[in-house]
Amino acid sequence: MHIPDGYLSPSTCAVMYAASAPCWWAALRQTRKKLFGKTLPLLSLFAAFSFVTMMFNLPLPGGTTGHAVGVGIAAIVLGPWASLLAISLALTIQALFFGDGGITTLGANCFNMAIAGSFAAWGIYRLASLGAAADSRRRVVAAALAGYGAINVSALLAAIEFGIQPMLFRDATGAPLYAPYPLGIAIPAMMAGHLTVAGLAEAVMSAGLFSYLRRNEPGLVGMGSAAAPATRPTRALWGALALALLLTPLGILASGAAWGEWAPKDFADTATRAQIAAASGQASAPVAAPTGLEKMAALWTAPMPAYAPRFVKSASFGYLLSAMFGVGLIVAVMWLAERVTRKSER
Numbered sequence: 631m632h633i634p635d636g637y638l639s640p641s642t643c644a645v646m647y648a649a650s651a652p653c654w655w656a657a658l659r660q661t662r663k664k665l666f667g668k669t670l671p672l673l674s675l676f677a678a679f680s681f682v683t684m685m686f687n688l689p690l691p692g693g694t695t696g697h698a699v700g701v702g703i704a705a706i707v708l709g710p711w712a713s714l715l716a717i718s719l720a721l722t723i724q725a726l727f728f729g730d731g732g733i734t735t736l737g738a739n740c741f742n743m744a745i746a747g748s749f750a751a752w753g754i755y756r757l758a759s760l761g762a763a764a765d766s767r768r769r770v771v772a773a774a775l776a777g778y779g780a781i782n783v784s785a786l787l788a789a790i791e792f793g794i795q796p797m798l799f800r801d802a803t804g805a806p807l808y809a810p811y812p813l814g815i816a817i818p819a820m821m822a823g824h825l826t827v828a829g830l831a832e833a834v835m836s837a838g839l840f841s842y843l844r845r846n847e848p849g850l851v852g853m854g855s856a857a858a859p860a861t862r863p864t865r866a867l868w869g870a871l872a873l874a875l876l877l878t879p880l881g882i883l884a885s886g887a888a889w890g891e892w893a894p895k896d897f898a899d900t901a902t903r904a905q906i907a908a909a910s911g912q913a914s915a916p917v918a919a920p921t922g923l924e925k926m927a928a929l930w931t932a933p934m935p936a937y938a939p940r941f942v943k944s945a946s947f948g949y950l951l952s953a954m955f956g957v958g959l960i961v962a963v964m965w966l967a968e969r970v971t972r973k974s975e976r
Contacts, residue, residue: 631696631697631699631739631742631743631784631785631788631820631824631888632684632721632724632725632730632731632732632739632888632891633731633732633735633738633739633742633788633791633792633890633891634729634731634732634735634890634891634893634927635732635733635734635735635926635927635929635930636732636734636808636894636919636920636922636923636924636925636926636927637732637735637792637795637808637809637890637923638734638735638738638791638792638795638808638809639795639798639799639807639808639922640734640926642738642791642794642795642808643734643735643737643738646735646737646738646741646791647736647737648737649737649741650718650737650738650740650741650745651737653714653741653745654714654715654718654740656711657711657712657714657715658715660711660712661673661711661712661715662971669708669712670964670967670968670971671964671968672707672708672712672850673708673712673715673716673719673964674716674960674961674964674965675867675868675871676700676703676704676707676708676713676716676717677715677716677717677719677720677960677964678720678871678956678957678960678961679700679704679871679874680699680700680701680704680716680717680720681720681723681724681953681956681957681960682871682874682875682878682953682956682957683697683698683699683700683835683874684697684698684699684700684720684724684730685697685878685881685937685949685952685953686698686877686878686880686881687881687882687883687884687888688827688828688831688884689827689884689885689886690822690823690824690826690827690828690889691822691823691826691827692819692822692823692889692908692909692910693886693905693908693909694823694886694887694888694889694909695884695885695886695887695888696823696824696827696828696888697828697831697881697888698777698781698828698831698832698835699717699743699747699780699781699784699832700717700832700835701713701717701743701744701747701748701751701777701780701781701784701832702751702755702773702774702776702777702778702780702781702832702833702835702836703773703777703835703836703839703840703843704716704717704748704751705747705748705749705751705752705755705776705780706751706752706755706773706776706836706840706851707843707850707851709752710748710749710751710752711748713744713748713751713752714740714744714745714747714748714749715744716744717740717743717744717747717748718740718744718745719960719963719964720956720960721736721739721740721743721744722736722740723956723959723960724956725739725932726932727932727933727934727955727956727959728932728934728935728936728937728952728956729930729931729932729934729935729936730936730937732926732927732929732930733929733930734926734929734930738788738791739788741787742784742785742787742788742791743784746783746784746787747780747781747783747784748780750776750779750780750783750784751776751777751779751780751836752776754772754775754776754779754780755772755773755775755776757772758771758772758775758776759772764844764848765844769840769844769851770837770840770841770844771837773836773837773839773840773841774833774834774836774837775833776836777829777832777833777835777836777837778829778830778832778833778836780832781824781828781829781832782821782824782825782829785820785821785824785828786817786820786821788820788890789813789816789817789819789820789821790813790816790817791809792809792811792816792820792890793809793811793812793813793814793815793816793817794813795807795808795809795810796808796809796810796811796812797812797813799922801921801922805916805920805921806916806920807920807921807922807923808920808922808923808926809890809920809923810915810916810920810923811890811910811913815910815911815913816890818911819889819890819909819910819911820889820890823889846866847864847866847867871957875950875953875954875957876950878949878950878953879946879947879949879950881949882945882946882949886905889909889910892906893927894919894923894924894927895919896919897915897916897917897918897919898917898918898919903915903917934948934952934955937949937952937953938952939951939952
């Protein structure tokens with residue numbers, strides 16, 4: 631679901647940045663109004679949690695992979711505005727340092743997963759839990775529905791963005807310039823895995839974490855509005871994040887690329903082209919990468935592409951180091967933001 635550079639046209643990327651920018655600005659204003667200093671530690675925790683969650687790849691139908699996002703529980707606890715900032719930060723670090731998602735497509739990825747995902751999760755939870763008591767099982771079900779709905783809304787938006795590219799952008803010969811598959815292929819291919827495996831994973835995770843927080847951190851749940859939580863994350867929550875971080879090498883056990891995240895060289899490889907076709911309803915893959923895709927894919931080279939530092943020979947250890955670096959960077963960015971905020975409020 632992380633759209634790479636080259637799969638969306640420059641004009642599509644510009645539109646998605648334009649759609650995301652006012653949401654980021656409004657989120658910063660809304661979050662600052664609600665005791666920004668108290669919100670930042672939780673923002674840091676959920677941004678780091680989302681970053682780690684997205685490193686656990688899951689095998690999906692068709693031989694592709696996917697992942698949960700963590701947006702369901704983030705929106706329930708933080709509210710939609712702070713949640714979209716947390717998820718956006720995780721996505722930005724993934725794109726800049728690990729090449730997971732593109733730089734040109736960051737606006738689209740943030741709109742799909744952080745913005746639309748956060749508001750979808752928040753709205754579904756509010757609606758499904760309306761009138762339910764604080765200890766009602768319906769709230770747990772509502773949390774599951776929020777996670778499930780949010781990730782599928784995000785996947786559908788990505789599929790639409792993929793699918794409109796060959797309709798709107800072709801070269802002189804009529805060949806697609808960017809993402810090669812139309813809506814009729816992109817939507818079923820994307821949604822098959824998210825309506826089943828990835829959606830179920832997000833639902834189970836959202837419900838499980840909601841239940842845990844309701845029992846052990848009751849001050850953090852029931853925050854389905856944009857109000858900032860009044861409590862800070864405890865050592866137990868940071869410990870749970872640390873445990874998840876240590877388990878990240880399990881995320882590389884699932885093999886295969888996510889649908890729509892193939893590298894340009896993959897289109898020239900016979901075996902990979904067969905895998906692409908199998909995951910795309912047996913629609914033949916282009917014999918070479920679309921020209922626009924190949925050109926834009928070279929715009930940015932991440933320092934640690936695919937979470938594999940060049941100086942580390944072990945794939946699992948490199949993946950773990952990448953996770954530690956990403957989480958550390960998120961904490962550092964939030965710490966710096968808190969310092970700046972405190973100084974500006976003096």
